[in-house]
Amino acid sequence: MIYLDNAATTKTAPEVVEAMLPYFTEMYGNPSAIYSLGSAGKKAINEARRTIASALGAKQEEIYFTAGGTEADNWAIKAAAESYGNRGKHIITTKIEHHAVLHTCSYLEKRGFEVTYLDVDNEGIVDLEALKAAIRPDTILISVMFANNEIGTIEPVREIGAIAGERGILFHTDAVQAFGQIPIDVEEMNIDLLSASAHKLNGPKGIGMLYIRSGLKIRSFVHGGAQERNRRAGTENVPGIVGFAAAVRRAVSIMDEKGRKERGLRDYLIGRIEAEIPYCCLNGHREKRLPGNVNFSFRFIEGESLLIMLDMKGVCASSGSACTSGALDPSHVLLAIGLKHEEAHGSLRMTLSEENTKEELDAVVGYLKEIVQKLRDMSPLYEDFMKAQKDGRRPAMGEEAEQGRNLQGDIYSREQ
Numbered sequence: 001m002i003y004l005d006n007a008a009t010t011k012t013a014p015e016v017v018e019a020m021l022p023y024f025t026e027m028y029g030n031p032s033a034i035y036s037l038g039s040a041g042k043k044a045i046n047e048a049r050r051t052i053a054s055a056l057g058a059k060q061e062e063i064y065f066t067a068g069g070t071e072a073d074n075w076a077i078k079a080a081a082e083s084y085g086n087r088g089k090h091i092i093t094t095k096i097e098h099h100a101v102l103h104t105c106s107y108l109e110k111r112g113f114e115v116t117y118l119d120v121d122n123e124g125i126v127d128l129e130a131l132k133a134a135i136r137p138d139t140i141l142i143s144v145m146f147a148n149n150e151i152g153t154i155e156p157v158r159e160i161g162a163i164a165g166e167r168g169i170l171f172h173t174d175a176v177q178a179f180g181q182i183p184i185d186v187e188e189m190n191i192d193l194l195s196a197s198a199h200k201l202n203g204p205k206g207i208g209m210l211y212i213r214s215g216l217k218i219r220s221f222v223h224g225g226a227q228e229r230n231r232r233a234g235t236e237n238v239p240g241i242v243g244f245a246a247a248v249r250r251a252v253s254i255m256d257e258k259g260r261k262e263r264g265l266r267d268y269l270i271g272r273i274e275a276e277i278p279y280c281c282l283n284g285h286r287e288k289r290l291p292g293n294v295n296f297s298f299r300f301i302e303g304e305s306l307l308i309m310l311d312m313k314g315v316c317a318s319s320g321s322a323c324t325s326g327a328l329d330p331s332h333v334l335l336a337i338g339l340k341h342e343e344a345h346g347s348l349r350m351t352l353s354e355e356n357t358k359e360e361l362d363a364v365v366g367y368l369k370e371i372v373q374k375l376r377d378m379s380p381l382y383e384d385f386m387k388a389q390k391d392g393r394r395p396a397m398g399e400e401a402e403q404g405r406n407l408q409g410d411i412y413s414r415e416q
Contacts, residue, residue, distance in 0.1 A: 002315045002360045006200075006292060007149055007177060007351035012243070013202040019246035020204065023239040031236050032227065041238040048245030055248050056194065056211060057185035064210045064228050065241055069176035072195035072210040073100040075221035075232075076172045080141045080193065081108050083217045084170065088138025094118045094126055095336040097145055098174055102332075105143075118144075122338045123285040124153030132163060141170045146178035146194075150333040150349060151284030152293025154182070161190030170216070176200055176208075180251035181290055182259070186211055193218070198240065203247030207240030258354045262291035265352050265361060269294050272365045277372055283334060283347065292352035297334070297343045300382035301375040306348055309371045315364055317350045 003011075023044065029037030031045055049063045056063075066072045081091065093105055095117045105115045116134045120126055126144055135142075142164045147154045157173055164171035172193035175184060179194075180201030186194060194211040198204055212218050212231075224233030251258075266289075270282060279299040298306070303319035310317055319331070330344035339347075350364070376382040 002356075002364060004315060004317045004350040004352060004356070004364065006353045007152075007290075007349065008318055009199050009205065010202045010353065011355075012199075012204055013247060013250055015250060016203055016243045016246040020239040020243040023242055027238075031238055032225070041236070044238060044242050045236055048241045051245040052209060052248050053211075055180075055184075055252050057187050058211055059214060061229070062186075062211055062214055064212060064232055065236065065244075066208045066210055066232065067206055067237075068208040069098075069174065069195050069197035069200075070100040070208075071221070072197070072208050073098070073174055074104050075210055076193040076195060076212075076218075077101065077104045077141065077143060078108065079218045079221055080170050080172065080216075081113055083219055084140040085113070088136070088140045089113045090116070090136050090139040091141045091143065092116045092118065092131065092134050092139060093143045094120060094145070096120055096124060096148055096150075096333045097143070098149055098176070101143055101145070101174055120153075120336055123288075124148055124151050124283075124333070124337050125285060125288070126155055126160070128156060128159055128163065131160065135163075135167055135169065139167075139169050141172060143172040143174070146173045146175040146184070147182070147290050148284070148333060149177045150331055151295045151337065152177075152289035152351075153284045154178070154288045154290065157191070158189045164192075165190040177290060180248060180255070181292075183255070186213070192216060198244035198247055201247050201251045204240050204243040207237055207244045209244070254354070259291045261354045262352050265356055265358065266292055266294055268358060269350065269352075269361045269365070272361070273368065276365060277369055281343070283337065283339070290351075294350045294352070296348050297339060298346045298348065298372050299343065300379045300385065301346045301372060303345055303347050305375055306346075306368075306371055309374075310364075310367060313367045313371075315367060317348055319347050319349065 023041065027037065027040040027044070029035065029041055031038055031041035050060045053060045053063045066075065089112055091105060091108065091113055093101060093115060109115050118126055118130055118134060142160065144155055144157070144160050146157050161171050170192045171190060173191055174195050176195060176197045177200060178184060179196040192213045195208065197208040220231050220233065222233045227233055227236055273280060273296060274282065277298065281297045283295040283297055284293065307317060307319055330341050331347060334344035334347055
């Protein structure tokens with residue numbers, strides 16, 4: 001098996017599993033208990049909180065544990081709206097956010113809030129001037145993801161934080177894909193709320209966290225007991241929290257080396273695909289992207305068929321977010337960066353780890369060349385396109401030509 005879907009989830013690291021095991025079998029007490037078996041779990045939670053806070057440049061008391069990134073996004077946005085709704089009812093986000101943010105914003109729209117969904121450019125970058133222009137006197141929250149889960153584009157978070165800070169607006173960032181992959185400092189970047197999840201950085205599933213800047217009036221999201229300093233009820237997932245901290249320690253210690261290796265593998269894979277498979281297009285920013293993210297659109301094919309045939313070869317990849325891979329609709333992210341429906345349907349996301357090798361990527365390129373050609377040979381659109389090429393006619397390209405999109409091996413100008 002060649003695993004290229006690390007944006008969906010990562011393999012739990014052996015040292016993370018080892019750190020968690022005692023809290024299943026030996027130190028299994030409820031951390032709210034007074035006796036020593038429980039206090040051992042409480043101590044472990046506090047140590048984990050310190051570890052994660054340090055990785056973000058935050059304070060220990062600003063870290064709150066959740067069941068994952070989705071809960072953290074929901075908590076940040078809904079609680080900010082509830083707590084600061086008396087100041088205004090306007091929220092700003094982007095069209096390429098994870099559905100945990102988009103669906104939460106939609107929920108709030110039905111409850112009297114107004115949401116501005118910012119466009120992005122064809123590489124997925126938010127326009128800072130458009131952001132400034134969207135701000136109103138009643139804007140209470142800006143929520144922009146740190147890095148996109150599908151195309152890997154890294155947003156100008158520091159600049160967005162500065163804009164929000166200057167205007168006294170809360171700034172939330174979904175850092176699920178970025179935390180542990182690239183450096184983040186919540187103080188330097190003026191981030192008020194930040195969501196993250198352990199299983200994206202070789203930690204366990206079912207545990208995440210929300211950073212809440214000290215002084216913010218963010219209310220409880222889950223009601224019940226007094227856990228998480230009265231802000232998130234429920235018995236703490238001690239093994240998960242310990243595993244999260246172990247994953248963060250590991251990620252911080254290897255971040256530079258891991259990032260260099262993944263960027264090298266990423267650029268090697270991109271280079272081979274662009275050189276050897278015609279009529280394809282890299283999605284996302286070429287430089288400002290996560291170290292392990294590769295996302296291509298292949299013309300004249302369906303991404304679902306490509307994924308199935310890759311799976312038969314033992315390759316795990318995706319056509320977008322794991323949360324939407326079962327949907328028939330094309331990726332909202334790819335549509336937002338200007339792809340047509342048929343281009344978005346022909347997309348493939350491959351997300352690498354430091355364990356991948358060039359030999360694996362060479363095999364994947366070989367499989368891709370074979371599968372893409374096989375699928376195109378069955379496509380009437382491809383047949384018509386090749387006939388037009390042979391006859392010397394310029395085939396209709398639709399919007400991609402009007403936008404001057406450069407598809408490898410088939411370049412058309414805006415003047416077509």
